Amino acid sequence: MMKKELGLFLLILVVGCVVAVLNPRFLSPINLGNTANLIGLFGLFSLGEGIVIITGGIELSIGSIFALLGVIFIDLLVTYALPWWQAVIITVLGGTVLGAIHGYLVTKLKLQPFIVTLCGLLIYRGVARYYTNDGTAGFEFGQRLPTLEWITTGRTAGVPHSFIVFLIVAALMAVVLHRSVFGRYLFAVGKNEEAARYSGIRTNWVIAAAYILCGALAGLSSIYLAMYTRSISPASHGNFYELYGIAAAVLGGCSLRGGEGSILGIVLGTILLQVLQNLVNLLGIPSSLNFAVMGTVILIGVLADQQLTRLRNRKRAR
Amino acid sequence: MTDDPSGLRPPPHVNGEGKKEAPLLELLAVSKTYPGVKALDRVSLAVGPGEVLALIGENGAGKSTLMKILGGVVEPSEGTIRIDGAEHASLTVAAAMKAGIAFVHQELNLFDNLDVAANVMIGREPVRGPARLIDHRALDDKVTPLLRRLDVDFEAHTPVADLSLAQCQLVEIVKALSLDARVVIMDEPTSALTASETARLLKVIAELKAGGVSVIFISHRLNEVEQCADRVVVLRDGAVVGALQRGEIRHDAMIRMMIGRDLKSLYISPLRPPGEPVLEAAGMRTPVHPDEAIDLALHRGEILGMAGLVGAGRTELARVLFGVDRALAGEVRLDGQRVAIREPRDAIDLGIFLVPEDRKRTGLVLDESVNENISLPNLKAFARAMLVRRGDERRNALEQKAALDIRTASVDTLVGTLSGGNQQKVVLAKWLSMKPRVVIFDEPTRGIDVGSKAEIYKLMRGLADGGVAVLMISSDMEEVIGVSDRIAVMREGRIAGFLTRNEFSEENVMRLAVGRRDMQAAEAVAS
Numbered sequence: 001m002m003k004k005e006l007g008l009f010l011l012i013l014v015v016g017c018v019v020a021v022l023n024p025r026f027l028s029p030i031n032l033g034n035t036a037n038l039i040g041l042f043g044l045f046s047l048g049e050g051i052v053i054i055t056g057g058i059e060l061s062i063g064s065i066f067a068l069l070g071v072i073f074i075d076l077l078v079t080y081a082l083p084w085w086q087a088v089i090i091t092v093l094g095g096t097v098l099g100a101i102h103g104y105l106v107t108k109l110k111l112q113p114f115i116v117t118l119c120g121l122l123i124y125r126g127v128a129r130y131y132t133n134d135g136t137a138g139f140e141f142g143q144r145l146p147t148l149e150w151i152t153t154g155r156t157a158g159v160p161h162s163f164i165v166f167l168i169v170a171a172l173m174a175v176v177l178h179r180s181v182f183g184r185y186l187f188a189v190g191k192n193e194e195a196a197r198y199s200g201i202r203t204n205w206v207i208a209a210a211y212i213l214c215g216a217l218a219g220l221s222s223i224y225l226a227m228y229t230r231s232i233s234p235a236s237h238g239n240f241y242e243l244y245g246i247a248a249a250v251l252g253g254c255s256l257r258g259g260e261g262s263i264l265g266i267v268l269g270t271i272l273l274q275v276l277q278n279l280v281n282l283l284g285i286p287s288s289l290n291f292a293v294m295g296t297v298i299l300i301g302v303l304a305d306q307q308l309t310r311l312r313n314r315k316r317a318r
Numbered sequence: 319m320t321d322d323p324s325g326l327r328p329p330p331h332v333n334g335e336g337k338k339e340a341p342l343l344e345l346l347a348v349s350k351t352y353p354g355v356k357a358l359d360r361v362s363l364a365v366g367p368g369e370v371l372a373l374i375g376e377n378g379a380g381k382s383t384l385m386k387i388l389g390g391v392v393e394p395s396e397g398t399i400r401i402d403g404a405e406h407a408s409l410t411v412a413a414a415m416k417a418g419i420a421f422v423h424q425e426l427n428l429f430d431n432l433d434v435a436a437n438v439m440i441g442r443e444p445v446r447g448p449a450r451l452i453d454h455r456a457l458d459d460k461v462t463p464l465l466r467r468l469d470v471d472f473e474a475h476t477p478v479a480d481l482s483l484a485q486c487q488l489v490e491i492v493k494a495l496s497l498d499a500r501v502v503i504m505d506e507p508t509s510a511l512t513a514s515e516t517a518r519l520l521k522v523i524a525e526l527k528a529g530g531v532s533v534i535f536i537s538h539r540l541n542e543v544e545q546c547a548d549r550v551v552v553l554r555d556g557a558v559v560g561a562l563q564r565g566e567i568r569h570d571a572m573i574r575m576m577i578g579r580d581l582k583s584l585y586i587s588p589l590r591p592p593g594e595p596v597l598e599a600a601g602m603r604t605p606v607h608p609d610e611a612i613d614l615a616l617h618r619g620e621i622l623g624m625a626g627l628v629g630a631g632r633t634e635l636a637r638v639l640f641g642v643d644r645a646l647a648g649e650v651r652l653d654g655q656r657v658a659i660r661e662p663r664d665a666i667d668l669g670i671f672l673v674p675e676d677r678k679r680t681g682l683v684l685d686e687s688v689n690e691n692i693s694l695p696n697l698k699a700f701a702r703a704m705l706v707r708r709g710d711e712r713r714n715a716l717e718q719k720a721a722l723d724i725r726t727a728s729v730d731t732l733v734g735t736l737s738g739g740n741q742q743k744v745v746l747a748k749w750l751s752m753k754p755r756v757v758i759f760d761e762p763t764r765g766i767d768v769g770s771k772a773e774i775y776k777l778m779r780g781l782a783d784g785g786v787a788v789l790m791i792s793s794d795m796e797e798v799i800g801v802s803d804r805i806a807v808m809r810e811g812r813i814a815g816f817l818t819r820n821e822f823s824e825e826n827v828m829r830l831a832v833g834r835r836d837m838q839a840a841e842a843v844a845s
Contacts, residue, residue, distance in 0.1 A: 175705070179705050180704050181698055181701045181704050181706055182704065184690070184694070184697055184706060187686070188686065188690075188694055191684075191685045191686060192679070192683045192684065192685070194679055195680050196694070197642070197661075197662055197680075198640075198642065198674055198680045198681065199662070199666075199695040200662050200665075200667075200694075200695045201694070201695075202661065
């Protein structure tokens with residue numbers, strides 16, 4: 001179990017060293033700070049995606065949730081001039097409610113997670129675009145929210161707060177997933193839902209809770225992303241971001257069949273993805289190749305992992 | 319005749335006094351060892367052309383392993399297989415087919431969406447033209463004569479979805495014939511058939527025999543064996559323990575050989591007579607048999623055996639009592655108090671536990687460790703502030719491992735790698751670390767080696783002696799008769815009757831399980 005994470009960590013180190021040698025700017029404080037910020041932004045929701053994947057499900061609507069909750073969040077601050085903390089609570093609650101709806105549809109109405117969240121992806125994007133009349137939602141010129149800005153985009157000793165919040169959430173989630181009763185239930189449900197039910201686990205609640213947690217984290221991410229971009233054009237804001245989450249989880253050792261994965265793995269997966277993005281920028285690779293590089297690395301990583309597992313099993317069989 | 323002290327008999331001679339035919343198929347001292355289990359121990363048998371050989375033995379006696387070896391699915395560890403005098407160390411699936419060995423499986427392998435002819439000729443369809451389209455006329459021409467030969471009541475074009483289970487079995491036999499099978503192996507072919515369907519199947523077997531086809535017939539139903547077998551070979555614990563020739567094939571002789579010394583010794587009488595009812599179900603209706611209401615009482619300190627044919631509704635009853643399915647109607651009382659069981663958690667909180675039939679799918683999380691499986695239903699007891707205290711959890715797992723003698727290198731081993739018997743003990747360990755009041759065992763010893771079986775029986779008795787009410791669902795007649803204090807027999811979703819200890823007999827159980835009418839029909843056919 002820890003072998004996977006160690007391998008991923010070594011891979012990050014190797015990629016990091018190569019990039020640092022080829023372009024020393026990789027290690028400059030500015031670059032590291034920016035990369036850390038992106039890791040924090042993308043890591044927050046990747047954690048939620050990972051939890052859902054561990055139950056054997058999938059969450060495809062995260063990017064659209066960013067667009068919908070993002071425009072609502074900005075509208076609450078700009079049009080309704082709510083205090084920032086109220087807007088934050090409403091936005092996180094909004095994500096939680098959406099997650100609860102997904103959980104209800106998946107567990108009670110027995111719909112397939114892929115279909116439920118694919119519909120979510122389409123619906124939320126459409127509603128977000130309608131809400132702003134396909135226009136861009138942004139803060140008013142010169143509008144300042146010092147506390148909120150400090151929490152979301154601020155830095156302490158050069159370390160972006162998004163990154164710090166990500167690490168805190170990851171640490172909490174690690175305790176929940178790997179130490180708590182609920183975490184044990186999550187894995188049991190992901191590995192064998194029937195057997196979990198026969199062992200007295202309320203499997204519907206456990207699965208629904210995973211979607212709710214994922215929704216809440218998506219809500220929190222919406223705020224961080226909105227504060228980072230400061231303006232949201234709902235047609236493109238957060239497009240494909242759910243795929244970053246899935247990629248990070250899979251790179252980090254989550255199996256799409258469920259029942260496997262770790263928080264450390266997801267964290268490392270997120271870091272690797274962002275380092276790769278950074279690599280594309282720093283090595284002067286055309287940024288149009290961005291996705292291609294990411295896809296190739298994920299493919300190689302999953303292939304290598306599978307071959308190693310097969311090798312290990314063969315050795316054990318002997 | 320060599321008198322082998324190990325109990326190995328020389329291959330029984332097929333040739334009757336008058337006939338001088340060589341055996342078609344012979345097994346010579348074939349053994350099969352799985353890690354930790356000897357499934358077959360130097361088994362020798364032979365079947366001649368046109369002979370019906372019945373293979374009998376209790377569950378786990380090694381019949382299915384033997385059949386897998388004949389089918390080329392499993393390789394024997396030792397021994398020789400001789401077909402038409404040619405020796406083989408093992409068979410492949412292709413070689414078995416080529417030698418004319420065909421199977422009619424217990425679970426049917428037919429395609430519901432195709433018709434009879436297409437199923438019979440699947441993979442071997444006659445084709446014509448450059449596009450290699452299926453030649454439907456040639457297909458019918460090949461299949462129809464075979465259907466006529468067996469005198470079946472369906473056509474080549476009948477969709478398989480419209481056929482009854484018995485008819486499907488006939489389709490499998492037709493398929494075997496179309497492959498020019500010389501030996502047809504039937505694994506429990508009558509287990510799901512009604513009496514009249516069984517009678518027809520027996521006629522088909524006679525038909526095959528007349529045509530020179532050999533049949534190896536595996537069955538628990540001794541009446542049928544008596545009717546159709548030329549010779550009976552009895553397996554017990556992986557070894558041949560005896561053979562009966564035509565004139566000697568009688569019910570009592572077969573039972574004596576099958577069960578040997580064990581039948582009486584299985585039963586350990588309870589320490590004290592059963593007490594007041596613990597669990598009472600009144601007017602229970604299960605979703606599968608909504609028209610039948612079940613009344614049942616389980617008493618403190620008793621083992622109530624529950625017998626019945628496959629599909630009689632026993633597992634469905636267990637699922638309702640444990641809260642996996644909701645009852646459509648009726649009420650459940652625990653110690654006289656009415657209780658609502660909506661999901662397994664409710665049952666578990668009340669102390670009603672289920673050891674399910676399919677331990678791989680519902681009993682255990684195979685990809686988790688022994689430790690994690692044992693604590694799963696009771697995890698909160700090992701947690702403080704919702705965080706699992708792994709020391710406590712582990713201590714309990716180690717205690718259970720010692721108490722139940724679970725043979726595993728460590729409690730961190732994945733459950734999926736353990737043997738069937740040890741897996742079942744892990745399922746038991748889950749419940750024994752809590753406080754049981756009622757434990758329902760559904761086929762508790764299916765696929766388990768003899769040694770573990772005895773331990774599980776002892777555990778059950780231990781539970782009952784501790785004041786727990788035990789419900790044991792089992793299709794293993796020997797087990798039901800040998801372990802229970804009382805037997806309930808289910809038939810078609812209702813309880814057909816109860817038997818007390820002095821009424822226990824295989825016949826009485828069967829009579830209730832199949833119903834009086836079917837029994838009479840079977841007897842009428844027999845005479």
